[in-house]
Amino acid sequence: MREVPLQTGRIAPWRGAVQWLATLLMLGLPFIRPGGESLLRLDAGTRTLLFFGAKLRIEEFYLFLIVVLILVFAFLFVTMLFGRVWCGWLCPQTTLGDLADWIERHTRNLPTPLRAGLRHLLYLALSALVGANLVWYFIAPPEFLARLLAGQLGAVAGISLAVTALVVYLDLALVRRRFCKSVCPYGRIQLMTMERGTLTLEFDPELKGVCLRCGACVRACPTGIDIRDGLQIECINCGRCLDACRDVFAKRGTGGLIHYTFGPRGADGSRPVNRKAFLLGGVLLLLVGLLVFGVTTRREATLKVQRAESGEVKRLPDGSLVNFYSAFLENRGGAEHSFSLETAPLAGYRVELVGPVRGITLEPNANRKIGFALKLNPAPPPGTLVELRLVSEGNVVAASPLPVALQ
Numbered sequence: 001m002r003e004v005p006l007q008t009g010r011i012a013p014w015r016g017a018v019q020w021l022a023t024l025l026m027l028g029l030p031f032i033r034p035g036g037e038s039l040l041r042l043d044a045g046t047r048t049l050l051f052f053g054a055k056l057r058i059e060e061f062y063l064f065l066i067v068v069l070i071l072v073f074a075f076l077f078v079t080m081l082f083g084r085v086w087c088g089w090l091c092p093q094t095t096l097g098d099l100a101d102w103i104e105r106h107t108r109n110l111p112t113p114l115r116a117g118l119r120h121l122l123y124l125a126l127s128a129l130v131g132a133n134l135v136w137y138f139i140a141p142p143e144f145l146a147r148l149l150a151g152q153l154g155a156v157a158g159i160s161l162a163v164t165a166l167v168v169y170l171d172l173a174l175v176r177r178r179f180c181k182s183v184c185p186y187g188r189i190q191l192m193t194m195e196r197g198t199l200t201l202e203f204d205p206e207l208k209g210v211c212l213r214c215g216a217c218v219r220a221c222p223t224g225i226d227i228r229d230g231l232q233i234e235c236i237n238c239g240r241c242l243d244a245c246r247d248v249f250a251k252r253g254t255g256g257l258i259h260y261t262f263g264p265r266g267a268d269g270s271r272p273v274n275r276k277a278f279l280l281g282g283v284l285l286l287l288v289g290l291l292v293f294g295v296t297t298r299r300e301a302t303l304k305v306q307r308a309e310s311g312e313v314k315r316l317p318d319g320s321l322v323n324f325y326s327a328f329l330e331n332r333g334g335a336e337h338s339f340s341l342e343t344a345p346l347a348g349y350r351v352e353l354v355g356p357v358r359g360i361t362l363e364p365n366a367n368r369k370i371g372f373a374l375k376l377n378p379a380p381p382p383g384t385l386v387e388l389r390l391v392s393e394g395n396v397v398a399a400s401p402l403p404v405a406l407q
Helices: 012-031 061-082 085-090 092-107 112-136 141-149 155-175 177-183 186-193 205-210 216-220 240-250 275-297
Strands: 040-043 048-051 054-057 199-203 258-262 301-307 313-315 321-331 337-343 350-354 360-362 367-377 385-392 395-403
Touching (some): 012 092, 012 112, 048 061, 085 092, 112 141, 155 177, 240 258, 301 395, 321 337
Antiparallel strands (some): 199 258, 337 385, 350 367
């Protein structure tokens, strides 16, 4: 039996700091508004994802796909490398359970009716905040508050707020850690993705003879397991048992018997390499690079053109040919822009656009349909294409070919 290591530092302050940081980040992201837009929000009205300064329209499906793949691979990477550290240190469910425990500890000395009433009032307040926070990722907080005070929040947002608040309230009042033990699928997924080098929280098997059988680790565990029985699906890697054991052994001048480990230590003192996690990390970096490239090289404006619904073609007495079109313009930038429609020169022909094709002002993330006519003199031969250009501040920002119909 080897000597007990002297590790007496508590990790609870670090875990609490991480939980508070994650919570404040989740609550505060919708309020961070560089350029007047939320840092992260899905605008359902315009079908646009506001993503850290970029605006991704639903039409840009390939970018949405990359974002989804990044989330999936990040989930797998964190799980394979750090196991259920997400559950114990970052998961909102764990944070809410810790807040509920804190409320119970600080109200236990109050008279029973007052204690029960205050607890449920605080549960309701927390539930309302969580529900509102969810809606803020779809409706900007200033707009949300204005619509809420005016009673014009809308059916979808109102139902989402009410249902989320109700579910969270029931969770705080009745469920809490039971969810982690019996319902949450994350622990089951972890067992399928774990490697020998995955970070786990374990009781040192070589020090079983030193254990005092005091039960402090079991009492500290939020899911009620005994870490001495080995790895269990209910363990959320929160480290409360580690702190409890260290507190007991600190009085004896030694360290605790429980620790975090990236797999068992080999004879040479090395740890197993989590090859799958490193592979996933490489794929994750590649996807992030693709997303950055796609966002930085995307056009700030788009132009799409189609023949007018009537499909009418006119021939004028001077020999000119007139086609009618509809142009769809979109400003994907973060500022208002003024656009114009122009045509590229066509040798041997006089090309003219007729309609509201000058001084087209679009707000950020706005789009507009423009009807116009294309006039060519003389009439061109079959198969002629005219390049239509979208111009802003003297620069061509988008272009589209116009097939000319003769009849």
